[in-house]
Amino acid sequence: MSDDQEQHDDEQAGAEVGEITPRSEDFSRWYLDVVRRAELADYTPIKGCMVIRPYGYGIWEHTRDLLDARLKATGHQNAYFPLFIPESYLQKEAEHVEGFAPEVAWVTHGGANELEERLAIRPTSEAIINSLYSKWVKSWRDLPLLINQWANVVRWEKVTRFFLRTTEFLWQEGHTVHATEEDAEEEVLRILEIYRSLIEDDLAVPVVTGLKSQGQKFAGALRTYTLEALMGDGRALQAGTSHNLGQNFAKAFNIRFEDQRQQLRYAWTTSWGVTTRLIGALIMTHGDDKGLQLPPRVAPYQIVIVPIPGKHYLESVVPAAKSLRDMLVKAGLRAHLDDREEHTPGWKYNEWELRGVPLRAEIGPRDVTKGQTVLVRRDNREKAFVSLDNVAQEAHELLESIQQGLLARARAFMADNTRQAADYATFQEIMAGPRGFVEAPWCGDEAGEADRIQEDTSATVRCLLTDRTADGPCVVCGKPAKHVALFAKAY
């Protein structure tokens, strides 16, 4: 998956991962071990492309459904646009092609024939979608046009890592058209809030929202809003972006509409996306030395049931475990019964803790007699003896408590690892030491100061904090600061 991990890959190719490296020992190796050992994803024969295995894809399905419902509730509809973009279309918006051309995969042949014009595999779909919008948008009555697409995209990456950066990845990309600048800006901020709600409320990953600096905005955008999360190793992860494209694409692709006074005007467009990278974000936010920890709202299995061998195992314990599973499923929970005979309960406990299932139900001969089960939380390992009569209700409450607990813990981590730096020495010390987020006044000079920071510390400007006003000198150059910026080393 990764050039810097290729050694690791070769060692393990084909081999099963045994014990996972403790997170506290080697974060990067822990991450790779968890991804493979929990069967979230695996290497493939294609460099930089992963396979998302059923357990990992289950997380993506829940994430997708939760976001899709929010998008539909705000009037967005799904559609599907072609995988291919003719080279000449990609070139229509100058900044856009400059930003994306270096990482495009090109199709040159169909069957035995060479194509007249090369086709880009979409790295993002502005060029193809906006060319169709110019056909569909005629009048102010056609606006706003609010379309989303769930799709695969390809960017030819040099260094890749499961979920975080892969040559092919899955995402949704929204593309909207509006009559006025204000409407476009409102949409971009509405989406930012929808993303925040998905990522914080469902994935339990806290984020800082802000504006990308001009040097870091989307190629072709007027401005880009971003959501930045902080991973367990103190590095930032860009979790989603929402772009106000101004009239750049409307002019490049001739999207015009007749307004209410029969005037022909250029429209305003937006685009926005989140990707399978979100799965990486939740692994690196919640995982621990034992493995993965999944927030209940996106966990493929919210509760795993382990029957305990003993008297009347097949006659009474297994049937009781099955009926417990059925009861939980009926109550709307994603419950899984692990009745495999070749493994001990202890092995199963470890296995499902490693795979991050939020709640475990143990049931043995004595529990059956007493009409109870033992619920064990993955997050703090607290046990509760629960009557089978109200186990569904109890499980619901415990899962909600786990969901909130994971978010609270991650919020505390982010607060503990967000620091202010008024001078460059402090800034450098933090980046050499604990890392995390650094808030600092910044002059806004991309080519000069941002580059210097990156060279000195490998930190980058993650975003500008638009709700804060700079009142001191720039942390790097001492000239008057224009912004308070958030800095971090990033994935």
Add this chain to the structure above:
Amino acid sequence: MSDDQEQHDDEQAGAEVGEITPRSEDFSRWYLDVVRRAELADYTPIKGCMVIRPYGYGIWEHTRDLLDARLKATGHQNAYFPLFIPESYLQKEAEHVEGFAPEVAWVTHGGANELEERLAIRPTSEAIINSLYSKWVKSWRDLPLLINQWANVVRWEKVTRFFLRTTEFLWQEGHTVHATEEDAEEEVLRILEIYRSLIEDDLAVPVVTGLKSQGQKFAGALRTYTLEALMGDGRALQAGTSHNLGQNFAKAFNIRFEDQRQQLRYAWTTSWGVTTRLIGALIMTHGDDKGLQLPPRVAPYQIVIVPIPGKHYLESVVPAAKSLRDMLVKAGLRAHLDDREEHTPGWKYNEWELRGVPLRAEIGPRDVTKGQTVLVRRDNREKAFVSLDNVAQEAHELLESIQQGLLARARAFMADNTRQAADYATFQEIMAGPRGFVEAPWCGDEAGEADRIQEDTSATVRCLLTDRTADGPCVVCGKPAKHVALFAKAY
């Protein structure tokens, strides 16, 4: 979209479709008009690639969800495999590469660099998926392995037509691994039944199921089961296929498992798929001169509400229409309110009939006073005055009646257009005249007789009817027949 429709395309590129050509006048042109005018799909700048617009994609989303639920209920899980297949992997199964290589799109460059090995864009994913299965399958305990993927695939087609045959299309492809031949065969037949149920019960499209002849089976399969539907113009459409791959791919990709006696054995694999072509099938099965007719179970809007102008329109009719919409949505119906001011009710009736919405609710000032609405069926235009108190219940029942009615009508059409031919003259007469399905005894000689039939009549063997025994001479050559085969001209 289509070489044989290119003239049509050029005439209309960019232009709106006005009235649709009546189906009875020109079926092929009617189809293209309906697809574009109902906003199901549109042309794109990439030859052979369509865009699926929100209304068309909505049909696909419902179809997908209905199938996905059936697959999950039978133990299948979703995953996501790479878009790319290295050329050397595609070549591992000899028949497979021979079948697919001529229609593969090839990626030769990533960014500015030429690749060492060309990458095929998946035309189907056996080659990549089975190579991973060989890593994952170790023991009989790992079987059956039941994985499905929802994805885009690309086949470089010369002649294309919206939904029916496009260079890129959407589909699901299931790929399973089994310990024994019987298990694999059972899976293939289980899927065939799931497809039949989806296509008949949800899409209301009747099908004939049978076995593909050796010349028509999937490239690399032991045998292929198929579902064949009959379109409104008397031509057949292959609606889905389920392949028993035998041990061909297990041997090519080395999928072996240790059985219960510690013997290493080759596994048995299957694959199966249905595509966005199903949308074409339902258009051509149910549509009429007025346009599209959607079966309620997959209709994006099941009921459209049209408020009728008159006294107190804004104060009373529109609010009543809104509350009717909310009531229907709450009852689980997909209801849409068309309160656009720029169009008359008559225009809206035509529009939504053209777009195939199964049920319309009209509500005007007098209806508001009486506490009623008028429900009008798309299929037979019957009107019913219904009290607002039990409109949800009534609408549910009418929609179910429409769903069953569409299937019954299509079944009758298929029965009327399925004919027996004992001799070749009769066979040729039917194909030159009404077309439809012809059941006839066949010797099974692909190269000889099937080719001759195709040359003479352009009909092909759609499938072998496995529940029938041939007892006469072959309809073409007079030698003893081996099968009763179903023939038709096909899309």
